[in-house]
Amino acid sequence: MIAAKVLRDAIDSEPVCFGTRARQNFVILGGGLAGLAAAQELLKRGCKVTLIEQGAEVGGLARTFEQGGFRFDIGGHRFHSNNPTVVQWLKDLLGKDLRVVPRTSHIYLNQQFVNYPIQLPGALSIFSPFKAAQMVFSYLVAKFTEKTRQDISFEDWVIKRYGRALYEVFFQPYTEKVWGIACDQLSATWASQRIGIPSLWRMVKQAIAPAKETPATAISEFYYPRAGFGMIPDALRENILAMGGTIHTHTALLSCTPLTQGFEVNVRHQDGTTLTLKADQIVSTIPLNSLLQAIPEKLGSQEILQSYNLEYRDIICLFVALKRPQVSQDSWTYFPMKDLIFGRTHEPKNWSPEMVPSNNYTSLAIEIFSSRGEPTWEMSDDAILNKVIEQMHQIGWISKADVHKSWVLRVPYAYPVYRVGYEPTLSKVKDYLNQWDNLHLVGRTGSFHYMNSDGVIEDVFRLIEKLFPEGAAQVQPLSTAAGRWM
Helix, strand or coil, rough: CHHHHHHHHHHEEEEECCCCCCCCEEEEEEHHHHHHHHHHHHHHHHCEEEEECCCCEEEEHHHHHECCCEEEEEECEEEEECCHHHHHHHHHHHHHHHEEEEECECCCCCCCCEEECCCCCCCCHHHCCCHHHHHHHHHHHHHHHHCCCCCCCCHHHHHHHHHHHHHHHHHHHHHHHHHHHHHEEEHHHHHHCCHHHHHHHHHHCCCCCCCCCCCCCCCCCCEEECCCCHHHHEEEEHHHCCCCCEEECCCCEEEEEEECEEEECCCCCCCCCCCEEEECCEEEEHHHHHHHHHCCHHHHHHHHCCCCCEEEEEEEEEHHHHCCCCCCCCCCCEEECCCCCCCEEECCHHHCCCCCCCCCCCEEEEECCCCCCCCEEEEEHHHHHHHHHHHHHHHCCCHHEEEEEEEEEEEEEEEEEECCCCCHHHHHHHHCCCCCCEEEHHHHHHHHHCCHHHHHHHHHHHHHHHHHHHCCCCCCCHHHHHHCCC
């Protein structure tokens, strides 16, 4: 579905032209949410846009996988923003196809499901009185003993603010499972961006008296398209085509050569034919190493690439269709234990009834945090399914008899990894690429900056504001604290 007004305006009216960049040729590398949103907004402003996507379809991590009436998002995505302009952008795009979904999440700790984000005193009640007291005492002691600890690693940041006992129980296990590295190797930047200090203070106070307000990190509801998150990239794709944009899928980037003015971009289609494009401006949403590999070696790109040690975390998505009406009422469920192969699940039917073919069925989208070369990544699809079902049966969730069908999808470059010391390397790479002021890095993958879907849209609007200050979208980026949510 495309929001009728957006498409009608795109077809029936001339684009609004702003400044000298209107009618310039833009080549966008990557057809995920960032690339598609950038393409639409540039076309609205009278630019010529060609989008290059290596995969069979656009959408990237935002696409929805569909088989036999079952729909699954790649990793699962909900949309929430404290920025009203971003919310309005989404409403304009999807119209009545946008649902408001209540959020209910749990984390599996000590063989019990407790509310997530962690809420005290409820979370402490699953432990012995001694262990619960130890965690509260550890937090209070840290306020005096950890003041001088430097914020270098995730471990440093959390222990300094929360104490070691809370860190070891609530923060360390899941974080290390997600990233595949020890918390003392993960940068403190990740913690500062994703964890709200005031929320924990409220949690501790709640152990004494009930909290009077909801923590900033704990959203109670979110937006979600009725037929999966992929409706967002699908609507963007159709708007792009309706406004005269060009999209090439199954197309690999061969080279991106800076010229005296603009760039020459060479690509290869699936059938082996090649195409040369001239671009006044490049918007890159692809991994930084892929972009560096495309720039000619004579320009020093390979020297930068050889010193490039930025990492991306991959994930495995296991989609399981089930012959039962429901597993849980959760929107998300988290599993931090190392002995469980899976780390997070969601039940698509709980987000929208249209994610399953009938009410007699449900499904689970199961995330397994693993990267290329790791043992789990190399397992066969059947081995992954059997291991997950065996472990879920042990915790009382589902059995093999419940399984109707299953699919496994391996997803590279899912998340940028903030390893300790990554900042100087990232600065070196960006300083090199910033020598071309008509090359723009956008989105989570393209800019190596972890952001949610709403943050991606804000990033696109920041680009538009930079390119067209006289006709900008007037989106004011929120502070980290204001925009943070879990």
